[in-house]
Amino acid sequence: MNDNKILIVDGMALLFRAYFAQSYSSRRLEDGTPTNAIYGFIQYLFDAVNTFNPTHVLCCWDMGSKTFRTELYSDYKANRPDAPEDLVPQFSLVKDIVAALQIPNIGIEGYEADDCIGTVSQKMSKYGHVYILTGDQDMLQLVTERIHVVIMKKGRSNYAVYDLDFLKEDKGIHPFQVVEMKGLTGDTSDNYPGVKGIGEKTALKLLAEYNSIDGILHNLENLPKSVKAKIEADLDMLHLSRTLARIHTDVPVECSLEECSWEVNLDTATTLFEKYRLTSLLKMIG
Template structure:
């Protein structure tokens, strides 16, 4: 299935590449495994989906508005490996140098950039979001799909509305409320302690929303479930608020800046040659000559 606009969750793909691939180094000893894997994935996306428009969304440094709402947000995440941080910076520099569109906004996460751009451009173009983060399933609809990399970075799965229901037991429009009920350990927001995925999906299947659940507590048969919902009501609504992607990030969206034919292939060749990415150079030559993408 071809998609005309691809948005890549940059940090998600870089994290996956960093942990899935060998620890490569450049001729001058610089760690480059995540950089190599990132661009290998990008080339595969270009080849498989032939997008006309392409964007890499990145997390901005520092806290975002979710940290202001909940001081414990992402508090349990281990500190990023310095070798990964250096490669994230390097990828940003390469994207800029090669004129591959990227975007970040202080105070927001890449998810919010993705949601904002996808909401606007999907009115005219089908969108494919590349991410390992299932939170973005809330954005899926008949115009927006996800591509979840699998087996490291070698393959992936297209996620459309029916697959969200199959994976989580709820529809895309219920993902935020689902996260509110069950929480998220990776982002460290609590949900209702003791309400797991099956119970959360069952409640939403019956009542539709967390508001409707709380409006109908007397209709829930299990006293234990009722008590958990009552005891952790504030946590449920806070968690849903934290899980919700902000699709109104104040950024300018100019479709022309995302065109893939703007990419400076010669700059990519220079960078890859310096970093010792011989196989990527070969891929680049092949794409430039045989596929005429650019």
């Protein structure tokens, strides 16, 4: 049972990465529908399958920009530009391709793909080792002895695979401290500020000494005056930033191990891959 290797794909992370890597490509269908991002997405997916040899694969997606986080903080991700016009029609098409490969598409309105990934990864880790394929460093908070986060680096088949040891070696923190770091420093890509004036270096030093934000707050009197003043001035944002950073692992999504078994029906896949002019990619798994 524990020999299972479950690959959980961060769908949007892969699709956006594929789009920008393939932006030079004019790959389109006869009706003009662009397919460059889909082509790159499938390449990345098959590269990962060939690298990690999973027994099971599933894919998680964002289901719109409105989530419980935007309700908590209206500026959350407000700095993000709209998706490129020629990427938009590929959102639904790529899910059709994923489904043709008999990979479950998982997403739920009101939550981010991160929360679905967090929930499913914990459930699936009972059955084997989980590998989360993403470009999102926030996922590092999910690392356990049985959950590994695979960060895609520049180029194809170039990964940093984080387990507990490598996370401590590379980042100097434990998984739970990923959230504590975000609370202190904020996250510019998600557009929440943390504590104004506290950078990564200071945050790492504070967490090394006091372990957590709660530990820091219990020792405010021992902090340098300037650091103490910054934290006290931004206490509400400190707590809010930590809340925004924390991935929920109790989202109401279901996916059984059997549903995500990696067994491609080449006949079914070939029909759809021919329709979208992607058949050259099937040889990567054939």
